[in-house]
Amino acid sequence: MDQRQHQARSGAFHDAREWMDAEQEGREDLAELAFTRLMSALPPVEPSEAFVAAVAHRAMHAHARTRRAQRLARMAAVMLVAGVSVAAIVALGSAAAAALSGAASLLSDGVVWLVRTAGGGIKWWSLAARVGGAVGASILTPTTVTAIVTIELLGISAIYALQRVLRHEGLDSQQVHI
Amino acid sequence: MALTDVELVEQALAGAQSAYTELARRYAGPAVNLAARMVRDRALAEDLAQDAFVRAFARLASFDRQHKFSSWFFRVLHNVAVDHLRRKRVKTSSLDEMESAGTPLTPVARELGPDMRAEQAALGLALEDALARLRPEYREVVVLRYQQDLPVQEIAEIMDIPPGTVKTYLFRARKELSAILGPQGWGESSASGVETPSETNP
Numbered sequence: 001m002d003q004r005q006h007q008a009r010s011g012a013f014h015d016a017r018e019w020m021d022a023e024q025e026g027r028e029d030l031a032e033l034a035f036t037r038l039m040s041a042l043p044p045v046e047p048s049e050a051f052v053a054a055v056a057h058r059a060m061h062a063h064a065r066t067r068r069a070q071r072l073a074r075m076a077a078v079m080l081v082a083g084v085s086v087a088a089i090v091a092l093g094s095a096a097a098a099a100l101s102g103a104a105s106l107l108s109d110g111v112v113w114l115v116r117t118a119g120g121g122i123k124w125w126s127l128a129a130r131v132g133g134a135v136g137a138s139i140l141t142p143t144t145v146t147a148i149v150t151i152e153l154l155g156i157s158a159i160y161a162l163q164r165v166l167r168h169e170g171l172d173s174q175q176v177h178i
Numbered sequence: 179m180a181l182t183d184v185e186l187v188e189q190a191l192a193g194a195q196s197a198y199t200e201l202a203r204r205y206a207g208p209a210v211n212l213a214a215r216m217v218r219d220r221a222l223a224e225d226l227a228q229d230a231f232v233r234a235f236a237r238l239a240s241f242d243r244q245h246k247f248s249s250w251f252f253r254v255l256h257n258v259a260v261d262h263l264r265r266k267r268v269k270t271s272s273l274d275e276m277e278s279a280g281t282p283l284t285p286v287a288r289e290l291g292p293d294m295r296a297e298q299a300a301l302g303l304a305l306e307d308a309l310a311r312l313r314p315e316y317r318e319v320v321v322l323r324y325q326q327d328l329p330v331q332e333i334a335e336i337m338d339i340p341p342g343t344v345k346t347y348l349f350r351a352r353k354e355l356s357a358i359l360g361p362q363g364w365g366e367s368s369a370s371g372v373e374t375p376s377e378t379n380p
Contacts, residue, residue, distance in 0.1 A: 012298050016364045023356045035352055039324035042305055045214035047206045051224055055202040055231045060195065062232050 012041060080157060087154060183247035191238055202231055205248070208326055209255055215321045216259045216314050226262055230255040252326075252336045256318065263314055301364060308358040316351040319344055 015038040022031035181189070181200070189197035209230060214223035234254045241250050309317055315337070322333045323344075330348075334341040 012301050013364075016301065016359070020356050020360055020364070023353065031352065035355075036324055038305070039320065040327075042302055042325065044207060044211040044325060045220060045223065047210040047224060047227070051206050051210065051228070052199065052202045055206070055228050056195070056199045058228055058232050059198055059202075059235045062236060066236065 012038070015041070080154070083154065087150060184243050187238060187241055187243075187247060190235070198235055201235075201247075205231075205251055208248075209251075211325065212252070212255060212318065212321050213259055215309065215317045217262065218310050222262075226258050227255065230258045233258065246332070249328075249332050249336055252322070252328075253338075256336055259314075259318075304359060304362060304364060305355075308355050311358060312351055312354055316347050316354070319347040320351045320355075323348055 015034050019031055019034035019038055022028075022034060181197075183201070183204070186197045186201050190201065206227070209227040210220075210223050213226045213230075214220050217223055217226065230251070234251050237254075241247065309320065312320070318337065319333055322328045322336065323330070328336075330341050330344045333344045337344070
């Protein structure tokens with residue numbers, strides 16, 4: 001046994017002996033020191049030669065998949081928003097036309113009614129109630145209500161889709177964080 | 179001059195593939211070593227380490243530059259390994275449970291002879307065997323503390339446990355390892371050349 005081998009053997013076995021002797025004697029500081037030396041000399045498990053290349057390959061493919069999914073999600077969100085906008089224009093256009101015709105009808109009927117009742121003593125609260133009721137009836141037609149509800153649902157869907165896209169791009173920061 | 183981890187992260191986020199590769203190269207060894215100690219399967223350890231790298235790279239934008247990249251990455255690896263162990267429902271036993279179940283803690287055979295390198299390797303194998311018998315959380319703290327040389331506070335952050343629990347794990351792990359290796363004769367006067375008979379592990 002040459003000097004180097006003797007030292008190597010002595011180091012490992014010396015540390016093991018010193019560690020276990022210290023454990024038995026309750027000398028925690030010495031046990032910790034000897035165990036530290038022993039463990040630091042333990043050879044680590046090494047990765048295979050192809051490991052790094054495999055990691056880079058998988059990461060690149062995962063990245064490409066994520067970008068494709070994000071592109072599709074963005075396209076879907078844009079189409080949804082465009083659809084909502086068109087639907088809104090059509091629905092509001094219809095509702096606006098209905099509101100305009102309703103307002104015109106209301107105005108003409110109101111003028112006639114006012115003239116007719118002007119001479120018979122008007123009760124203002126009665127007048128206000130009749131005006132309010134007439135305005136409500138002209139606006140809240142079934143078509144208008146359906147249009148408003150549809151627009152709200154489409155808007156909610158668009159916002160949800162956009163949130164999913166943004167969350168994906170934000171890389172779910174709440175899951176891995178120190 | 180080598181780039182720091184944070185600089186590599188910045189380059190990776192800017193799209194530099196080489197930065198990803200360099201980060202993987204730097205932490206491949208520690209990642210595979212830690213995973214192998216936790217799951218006790220080298221091939222599986224490489225798969226889990228790859229999963230951890232892919233997950234970390236996918237979430238690189240969430241890395242807080244105020245912290246060390248190594249801690250953040252080991253946290254990801256810890257989660258991947260723990261998820262695997264939970265899915266597989268790996269049963270871990272303490273030494274007391276093994277003894278009460280009648281599992282003998284037979285010593286590992288030692289090669290005796292003039293080849294000191296082989297004898298030292300045998301000590302290493304015995305230590306690895308003993309380490310493999312510990313609970314995964316004990317193995318993890320031992321590897322992070324004594325092989326990665328991480329402070330207790332950092333280990334606590336990685337494993338998401340209090341620093342006091344880390345110290346307890348380290349203490350218990352050391353005691354259990356000495357309880358396994360002691361009867362095998364590794365702590366006796368081997369260095370003086372007095373050979374201690376030991377049973378051969380079947």
